[in-house]
Amino acid sequence: MDSARTHTSPSDDVPPTAPTGRALATEAVHAGRDDLAALGLHAPPIDLSTTYPSYDSRGEAARIDAFAATGAEPEGPPVYGRLGNPTVARFETALARLEGTEAAVAFASGMAALSAVLLVRGSMGLRHVVAVRPLYGCSDHLLTAGLLGSEVTWTDPAGVADALRPDTGLVLVESPANPTLAEVDLRAVAHACGSVPLLVDNTFATPVLQRPAEHGARLVLHSATKYLGGHGDVLAGVVACDEEFAGRLRQVRFATGGVLHPLAGYLLLRGLSTLPVRVRAASANAAELAGRLAADPRVARVHYPRIGGAMVSFEVHGDPHEVIGGVRLITPAVSLGSVDTLIQHPASISHRIVDAADRRGAGVGDRLLRLSVGLEDVDDLWADLDRALGERTASDAIPQREALSRVE
Ligand SMILES: Cc1ncc(COP(=O)(O)O)c(C=O)c1O
Numbered sequence: 001m002d003s004a005r006t007h008t009s010p011s012d013d014v015p016p017t018a019p020t021g022r023a024l025a026t027e028a029v030h031a032g033r034d035d036l037a038a039l040g041l042h043a044p045p046i047d048l049s050t051t052y053p054s055y056d057s058r059g060e061a062a063r064i065d066a067f068a069a070t071g072a073e074p075e076g077p078p079v080y081g082r083l084g085n086p087t088v089a090r091f092e093t094a095l096a097r098l099e100g101t102e103a104a105v106a107f108a109s110g111m112a113a114l115s116a117v118l119l120v121r122g123s124m125g126l127r128h129v130v131a132v133r134p135l136y137g138c139s140d141h142l143l144t145a146g147l148l149g150s151e152v153t154w155t156d157p158a159g160v161a162d163a164l165r166p167d168t169g170l171v172l173v174e175s176p177a178n179p180t181l182a183e184v185d186l187r188a189v190a191h192a193c194g195s196v197p198l199l200v201d202n203t204f205a206t207p208v209l210q211r212p213a214e215h216g217a218r219l220v221l222h223s224a225t226k227y228l229g230g231h232g233d234v235l236a237g238v239v240a241c242d243e244e245f246a247g248r249l250r251q252v253r254f255a256t257g258g259v260l261h262p263l264a265g266y267l268l269l270r271g272l273s274t275l276p277v278r279v280r281a282a283s284a285n286a287a288e289l290a291g292r293l294a295a296d297p298r299v300a301r302v303h304y305p306r307i308g309g310a311m312v313s314f315e316v317h318g319d320p321h322e323v324i325g326g327v328r329l330i331t332p333a334v335s336l337g338s339v340d341t342l343i344q345h346p347a348s349i350s351h352r353i354v355d356a357a358d359r360r361g362a363g364v365g366d367r368l369l370r371l372s373v374g375l376e377d378v379d380d381l382w383a384d385l386d387r388a389l390g391e392r393t394a395s396d397a398i399p400q401r402e403a404l405s406r407v408e
Contacts, residue, residue: 016208016276018097024208029273032094044090046266050081067254071247082254088265094272095228096240098207099220103246105253106238106265110203110223111138112258113237117170117199117219118148119256120248126169132157132189133362135201136178136223137351143172144354154358157184161192170219174201175210176305179313179346179370180363183305190216197245203227203337208279209307219245226337227310230271230278234264278339278375282310285381286373290314292382298389300367310374311336315367318390320345323369326388329380336372341381343371 018027033044054060054077063074067083078084088106096104107113118129129152131143143152155163160171171193175184181204190198199219200212206227212220222228224236237260239249253259260268290304290312303313316323323343324332330341334349344350347366351359360366373381 018100020097024098025276027094027097028276031097031272032090032092032269044087044266044269046262047086048262049085052077052079054079068251071250072243073250082257082259084250085259085262085265087262087269088260091260091265091268091272092238094269095207095222095224095238098211098272098275099202099240100207100211100213101220101240102243104238104240105246105249106224106236106260106268107253108237108258108260109235110136110221110225110237111142113221113223113239114139114142115148116249116252116256116258117221117239118142118150119252120245121169121197122149123252124169126167127151128153128165128168129170129172130155130160130163130168130196131172132160132174132177132184133358134177134180134182134351134364135172135174136203137346137354137359139172139174139201140351140358141353144358157189157192160189161194164194164196168196171196171198172201173198174204175212176204176307176309176311178204179350179368181303181305181309181311181313182363183307186210186212186215186217204305204309204311205307206275206279206309208276209283209309213240218242224268225335227275227279228271228337229264229268230275230337230339231267232335232338232340234267234271236260236264236268238268279310281375282373283308285375285378286310286312286371288378289371289373289381289385293385296386296389297392310372312371312373314369314371315365316369316389317367320367320369321348322390323388326390327384328387329376329384330371330388336370338372339375341372341374341376343369346370 016024018024060079067074073084092104092106127150129150131152133154153163173184197218199221200217201221202212203223203226220240222238224238290302293299293314294302300315300317324345330343333342334344346364346368351364
């Protein structure tokens, strides 16, 4: 419990620095906007065009040929909205700068982003995926069901090297993982991958707390629906990576159509500017709630990552459905990363689509609740949780010092 209260994430000690040399907080506000002053603008423009006029069809043909060859963004205005959009490109530029990668490619959702990665590798004949559970339920389902023709081997982080095959195209981990907040040693896994690309789903940590590319991940995926947007009003996904992989992702996006709407691109760019402030403030609330939950006899176990963050998971002695039904300030809803606090029961919702035995085997028990902590006053949040947890009973008593679990 004490460790939760005194926890310091890297961001508490030293201001994180973006790979440009400017502090992350500075990049969050300025990246993707460098040209605005020269344009005589302060707020980024929203370009809603689906098509772009050109009297030079020979030039258009050459630009389409160049895109088909490399996937590089066409010089000048896009030809058509599915090839790229200037407002979305601003968000992509900014996110790449925050994650420290050459490029980023945005999609209509996190699942569209993951699908595009699988399609890129599958189209190269590399259909086999090695993955570590738990993953977000639908990511697990996409791999387990083989919906895109991939075949998955599930393993633990130590088993990654042994699970690789000649046709392995991808290794996939989440850290901290949804919903147990289990953490993976990214550097060790990246080493075990050898030349196989490691994809780290960084949705929960955000680049404020962790930049997987610095640890050897070739691909960094976000459900941008969560912290990057930050206000529960944008559905989006993004992959940060090197320019070569980005080109392939753009080609898949062009051919399959999972593009991000420009208005969503605008909202995401705006969301990024407050990302460091939101993540730090919500993380402070989360660490405090993790400590209070760990000290509460109605709670059997609390999961809070070493890296910190705004997510807390906990197992109750009683009926988790009663807790969901009992909150009033906190919103009982799936999703996470918004300014307001959400709670959900993973076994019923976010991970319902995963086979129950696989789900339990991955540590997603039936009494586990997942809390996405927002920016409300922490005492108001605690008052709501305290009421929702219900009456204390004599059987609730457990040794408190063992209640807070940090996943190595
Ligand atoms: C860790 C993680 N990755 C990916 C996704 C999928 O993202 P989206 O809902 O934007 O498609 C989610 C959604 O909850 C998630 O939590």
